[in-house]
Each structure stands twice: as C-alpha cells, then as structure tokens.
Amino acid sequence: MLGVLKVATADQIQRIGAPHLSFRHTDKETPSKQKQVRTASHTGALSDIRRHGLAENGGSTGTGETLRNLTTKGLQAASWELRRPVTEMGSTARGAGSSGASHPMAVNETVIAMLRPKPDLARMTEDPAEARAAAQAAIDTPDGIGTIASYWTEVPLPATGT
Structure with missing residues (x-):
C-alpha cells in the first residue's frame, strides 16, 4: 500500500488491508482505545x-498519528x-510529515472512500x-472502484524537452 499511497498511518493501512478489524473491539471504552487495539498488528x-x-517513520499528522513511508529499498520491493x-515508482515521501501531511x-481518505474495502x-x-x-x-453498500494498485499517481516524465 505504501508503494501507492507513499505515506500513510497505521489506521489507513488497516482500513484498506483488513477492513473487518474496523468493526471489532466495540467493548473498549473510547474510540481512541478501539483504534489502538485494531491497529496494533499493523x-x-x-x-x-x-x-x-x-520503511521509516516520516513525521506525524496534525492529530499526532505517526506517518510511515517507504525507503529507497522499500520502493524497490514495492515495484516488484x-x-x-522502479523508475515509475516515484521518489520516497521523506519530509511529507514535517508539516502534518494534510x-x-x-x-x-479519498482513495479509501473510492475503494470501499469490504x-x-x-x-x-x-x-x-x-x-x-x-x-x-458496510458489505451491503455499493462496491468501490478499482484496487489499491489502480490508484498510483506517479507518471514518468521526459527528462529532456518541453
């Protein structure tokens, strides 16, 4: 997922990769505790x-969630x-979290809304x-559009010319 999204929180990765966990741990007293438990494995x-x-920790969001991004070695693995x-993978997202990565x-969040993981x-x-x-x-809602791999946004541009 980080090969496509470039930078993400454990919560976002969990909601895409294991959406069934989003409905668990309702016995926890606060939404924060529920989130902590459901994202622990991720x-x-x-x-x-x-x-x-x-991967590396790449700063934090405005709400204090740790951001993760791939290293150069991680981008190579993601390209496989x-x-x-690997030339089409773009660069690492180093520094994206320094300003909260809004x-x-x-x-x-838009990708998650369009995917509608079931x-x-x-x-x-x-x-x-x-x-x-x-x-x-959640299962009964209309299907989403595409797969996580269909949301990559990096495109190769010519190195010369206009």
Whole structure:
C-alpha cells in the first residue's frame, strides 16, 4: 500500500488491508482505545519492515498519528509487488510529515472512500452481533472502484524537452 499511497498511518493501512478489524473491539471504552487495539498488528508489522530498512517513520499528522513511508529499498520491493519498473515508482515521501501531511492524508481518505474495502464476515464469527451487523451494513453498500494498485499517481516524465 505504501508503494501507492507513499505515506500513510497505521489506521489507513488497516482500513484498506483488513477492513473487518474496523468493526471489532466495540467493548473498549473510547474510540481512541478501539483504534489502538485494531491497529496494533499493523503497527507491529510496520515496525518489522522498518527494522529491515523498507520503511521509516516520516513525521506525524496534525492529530499526532505517526506517518510511515517507504525507503529507497522499500520502493524497490514495492515495484516488484506492483509489477512496475522502479523508475515509475516515484521518489520516497521523506519530509511529507514535517508539516502534518494534510494533503497526502486527504488523498488517502479519498482513495479509501473510492475503494470501499469490504470486511470479511468469515473472520468475524467470534465478534458480537452488533459488530457483525455493522460489518454487514458496510458489505451491503455499493462496491468501490478499482484496487489499491489502480490508484498510483506517479507518471514518468521526459527528462529532456518541453
């Protein structure tokens, strides 16, 4: 996902990659605690790829959420996954979080709204009925448009000429 979005929070990655988690943990007392629990595995995974030099913490949003972006090595790995030449991957998003990354965050939220990731009810068999009902309501909405890979925005430009 970071190969397409360039910079994202663990919450945004979770909502795209594991939307069923968005409906869990309704027993937690605050939305903040719910978010912390549902993004814990993604935060851990991001820490792991950071340890391997594929991603880095890239600042924070205006609300204090940590932003993650790929390193050059991470962009190379993403190019393989996305089956695109590394020359078309664009650059790393270093510095995007220094000012809160309001534009990238708005773009990411737009992508999520257009994708409309659907939760997998089979992964929610142990969850409370109200969580399954909320997930079913999301499933019943119209399908989104495209896949995460269809939202890459980097385009190669000629190095010479006008």
